[in-house]
Amino acid sequence: MQNDVAHRRLRELILDGTYPPGARLTELDAAAALQMSRTPVREALRALAANGLVRPxxxxxxxxxLDPADLEDAYQVRAALEALTAETAARRQRDGRIAPADLVALEDLAATTAGATDAGRLSEAVALNRRFHRRVAELAGNAIALDTLDRVWDQIHVSTLRSLAPPARHAHVTAQHTDLLAAIRAGAPEEAGRVARLHVLDTRASAGDLSARPA
Amino acid sequence: MQNDVAHRRLRELILDGTYPPGARLTELDAAAALQMSRTPVREALRALAANGLVRPxxxxxxxxxLDPADLEDAYQVRAALEALTAETAARRQRDGRIAPADLVALEDLAATTAGATDAGRLSEAVALNRRFHRRVAELAGNAIALDTLDRVWDQIHVSTLRSLAPPARHAHVTAQHTDLLAAIRAGAPEEAGRVARLHVLDTRASAGDLSARPA
DNA sequence: ACTGCATGCATTGCATGCAAACAATGCGCG
DNA sequence: CGCGCATTGTTTGCATGCAATGCATGCAGT
Structure with a gap:
């Protein structure tokens, strides 16, 4: 009950845009693509549907x-949850329950992300950015929140694939990452939550602008 | 791709405690219980796993x-999301985008819930309580938040099944429902979010106490 | 030309069979 | 008496086959 190759591979294919949003997919198609029989593919499709990546x-x-309205909703959920995890992470830091090495590693990751973004290595920057946000959430030590965020991130990712444009003001984004890290390092839960929420909503704004004038 | 009888029925069996938390379940067992072959059951099990009701x-x-720590985490997620939906609902009300009939119906539901709670009709009260919370979330019109909340509610429900005890201070709970409704009706987003969050965390407190001394 | 219907086809739902993996059990050997 | 190994049984992973469903296509009748 854990050998989901089909599930993982289909998820990949969706996340990397091979199957773009709106693409129709039959069991037979997917089975052919993965060179498997329909049975494991069916299971994968069910799981993907449960995770909201695919819709029957x-x-x-x-x-x-996701249409623009749904995307907005997704960002609201994401903002609420990232505010929670950032707040929790800061509280843990304040209580000395975060390993210093973890914070340093996170700061490194932020730097690497900023580098890739500045250099315009787009898809790499996107991946790194997600890893950064995920690491912050991991610091909160809330497995359920992390799980939920993974779902939401996936959903947003899929629907913003086509608008893979460089963040309009990436210096701004980088600065927000820095602020977030500072708040966590300072053990300031309130501040960390506030910064995280605003940062997510800022991201939304640019994604929203882009998705407002696509095909 | 939408005939999930197996999924629905297994979910029911888990939520009503027929398969209690920690119960092991093989494909064959479940297939026998549902009188189906393993194939649809496998699909259902995958979907349930994706929804976090079951773990491979x-x-x-x-x-x-969920151990007490995870349960606490789940309540934190739930609180964050219900704060979001309550806030959104209040904002919509303020903007006149909520049908008066919906609010009235919700108030009726709250009253019914209070009645069942007072009368000590426990499982009915639990069901009504969830419906009440769900309706509030529906008022927010955020499908993704609703979806996410459904998952979290299910997870919490399963792990608090054994502690089906009457809420310690159900007058308090009922009062909080009233406060929440008032804030929404008044179109006060901030207040609604605050009340919703505190209400969820209060619920957690009692569930936590109970789960601290179980089997 | 348009509507209604029947036929065919694509596609899903489910069952069954088989092979591989894993766990447990019992056996032989030290 | 204990330890290691082989054997057996359970359980999963996957493929295939068949029946049922619903959609599209084309034909006929008006």
């Missing part, structure tokens, strides 16, 4: 394509 | 049993 539709499934 | 373990799956 009459025959077959379609890759989710 | 070596052979077969076990029904999730």
């Amino acid at each position: 539709t009459g025959r077959g499934v379609v890759v989710v394509a | 373990t070596g052979r077969g799956v076990v029904v999730v049993a």
